[in-house]
Amino acid sequence: MTQTPAQRPRIGVLGIMQELYDDMLPGITERQAEYTQRVADQLSGVAELVLDTPARSRADAERVMRRFEHEGLDGVLVVMLTYGPSLRVTRALGEARIPLALANIQPDPAVSPDWDMADMTYNQGIHGAQDTANAMVRAGVPFEVITEDWQSPEFRDRVDRWARAARTVSAWRRLRVGIFGYPMNGMGDARVDESALIRVLGPQVHVIAPGQLYRTMGDCDTESVTGLIAAEDDRFRVDEKLSVTEREDHARMQIAIERLLRHHGCDAYSTHFDALGEDGRFSRLPMAAASNLMARGYGFAGEGDVPAAALVYAGHQLAGDAHFTEMYAMDFPTDSILMSHMGEGNWRVARTDEPVELIKRPLDIGGLDDPPTVRFRIQPGPATVASLVCLGGDHFRLVVSEGEILDSQHLPALEMPYGQFRPASGVRACMDAWLRAGGTHHLVMNLGHHAAGWRLVCELAGIEFRQV
Template identity: 30%
Template sequence: MTHEGDAMPVVPRKPRVGLLPMYISLYDKTNPSARGGFTGFIRDVAERLEAEDIGVVQSGICCVDAEFRSAAALFEKESVDAVVTLHLAYSPSEEALPSLASTSLPLLMLDTTMDYSYGRDVAPARLMYNHGIHGVQDLASLLRRHGRHYEIVAGHLEHSTVIRRAAGIIRAFVAADEFMNSRVLRVGERFAGMGDFHVPADVLCSAFGITVVQAGVQELSPHLAAVAESAVRDEMKENAALFDVQLPEDTHRASVLAGMALRSFISKHHANALSVNFLAATEVFPMPFLEVSKGMARGVGYAGEGDVLTAALVGAFIRAYGEATFTEIFCPDWQGNALFLSHMGEINPSVAAAKPMLLQKNFPYTDAPDPAYIACAVRAGPATLANLAPCPGDTFRLIASRVDVLDDTEREDLKQSVRAWVEPPVPVADFLETYSFLGGTHHSALVIGEHLESLAAFARRAGMDFRVIE
């Protein structure tokens, strides 16, 4: 989301899928003209996926093993994010199984047919164009037997949300791929004694392929020295367009300098997520609240206090869904049946309800100068709160709940904070009991929009347990 006068990007990666139309060669022998009747249907599916901002790479219609192998090779060459199967008619599963079982690409079965109505007055000739569902059943059964993971959505193209749901699951595949290829930079040690989110780096690597790069603040010194004064001035001008600037110029400048050095350091380490322990801030490196917030808008994941696990999750969600941010459940509003979400000074400005203010933060925790930070509310509407909790035996659980972000406060003093009031789908007491019974940590991600089905697919793809509070 952007606001008048700003240029803050929203950065979801556009997914691309391989569309795999499936058919049976027997029909080419007994009814050769029937194949041509599916051309418009295939085109319709592709166009509807494109309308959901999903790129489509099409194979030809596949009937036999060699054709499926050729299609799989094409999709792998094109580096698509998933394969979407489309049963035009019955298609023998053993023809497709070798290719679909051997590729590492995620698999989504689109279970749909051409006609909306197939009632008691249907013309018999329409059977040819509407019986693909038992081909889906054949293939799904065989995939399940062979332990090949797949997702499935069913419904009519025009009279259901099946394509929108398919797009959500495709984005879940993107999120899982982004998460499982995260490279997280941690500046400073994790906050001592804060154990809920802590997972050893070797466990994150073995469980998800996540790489953790540990660094000290002193390693940023050459990057601080390399930042040009002209670049600092340009960044300050950009901030003046993006934010309502209400802080001293020297504070702004020092924070921009630290932020640009951190940006260079992130680039050097090829990181796509970041965690900074605020206790690592120094006289020459103020806590980079401003940069980590702007970084989230560019797709760099973030979580506070050395929490690399949640940082990787937030980054994956931003790059897959666009509008997501790091957050924390701070206070219960028992009377109003709401939860107050906040953090010290970090929020993705892409989720802001209005143009954020750029302010100076009182920072008594170290000898670092007071840093710049942005203050804003999350815009009202549906959202999804998600938490990744470590569990026994180096397993993980994704806890999610649909919430409604409420309208912002009218109090001017509260408007100087990072904030959101959200209403959960159950009474606050029940939510909090269930959340902690499931082992939820105190660091979370908030994703704008309703994504429960998509997050369930994300969890399955990443090998996590998934629980919904509803």
């Protein structure tokens, strides 16, 4: 089952100190453990925090990190509870397989005239952070640093942004992308070296035969089909021209796709219209299925575009409700770009003041019958688009643009999801930079401004970030 976007990241807390202070200040380990719990409580709405006993030795640190990795956590927040010599954590952090952040915090936010040597010891984590960070820099380990008052909203916000980026990177490393059939012939910006993709970022490509989809459709039970149709009746304004046959066939395709994704352990997928059209056994393309499955948290891209499908899945993990789209045309009078695709789009980004429609939609592409298609306009407001660029070998680049979805005109002839995106840098500057950076034509869009989060993803994943 795909990970739902609303799930909180699971973050381990590695509290570091040393045995030296136990003789000097009896009870200090218990005291600092309680402080760690208060920090975790402060972050309870941001992430699911997993605590362990303070790591006071090399054996402790390596045991805790092994536990966190074994439990499949999304990241580790390193907290200096006192000064701790970095050589005790050098291997544990230098060989970390999950993203790291160093929280440069201390129990008391201010130095006080009432402080004694005990208070100095409780609050001396800053020079332990320096020693530990130095070890991670020497090891070439990417990590985030968060220097804040741990009781402040800013600390929560920064940990929230890092934790979602960590979840994104960890989810990528576990991801399997299903591709039904084959990629679109001649579409170069979607091509990727599969070995480099899994080596650098983690997603694995898994081909699923169209024949398996056809057989699984035939095995769909009536109850599941009628249940999906009823759910669509409740959510969408359904076109009266859609026949029972068209809706049932679409429902079987969606159910079969999801069952196969679960069976093969795939949380993202791509279909190509020619691969299904030329197969000869399918009546229509799974347009509405793609929209519904994106709304359920799956990554998706059209035309067999594995990098874009993986990026849409990453968008779910980073910001929630990721939407697959592409740049269709420029509108210079409004300094915006018309965003759409053939008919696939996450209806969770639809305008809240208009119904989402399920329409009968003539479509010649693929040479098949009319596919039921979800149609909506995108919610106006802040938005971010991103493109994963494969530059050859182990070189990957993420091209990102922030801007806004305009409260723009109706385009009644467009029988697919659409909206107009105005880049913050303007269409001319944005597109000049986008094209120079090799930005692809298949994109992920999230509502809200998320460039800072994408930048963190790139830093943690070790790939290039380019904002345009």
